[in-house]
Amino acid sequence: MDSKARRAKVPQQPRMLTESERARLDEFQDLIHYSSRYSDDHFEYRHVALPKNMLKVIPKDYFDPETGTLRILLEEEWRGLGITQSLGWVHYETHST
Template structure:
């Protein structure tokens, strides 16, 4: 179950300061699910406030109006905070404000 990189921006698209300021008011209302897992990955979903979608830059969305798969730099810029290793792998299309994340079970950050 790899990531469909064609559903991402070619490279991370940083937010401008004014874009970040527009999103700041929503950060405290972001909801993080409990973690759940299978034999390979742990998962969680992150629910953005629906109104927040209107403040996210248009080039974060595909031609159908669905949020693209976000690079870590992009989802962190939106105000999503989670530990290292999480990858945005899917958007729940019926509810586009719900982002699905996964990382390998027992993930250990690389030692520098």
């Protein structure tokens, strides 16, 4: 599947985490890796890498069933996972390692 198709799969409504789901993710907050910022003529970018063990406790419906990778998340969803970014940041693509 090409990256355009992955970018197109954005849900209409956020799927918020339950309290128990959120509690299981808390231990990973300090392990999330944020790249340095870089830019082109139009946008500023930053990669966010989640620890592999964190991916195991993220609810299955946060993943694309066709690719098995994290789907494009709405702001309320990625913030609920503990990802911190400045206002205006948009999740636009996913990668697996």
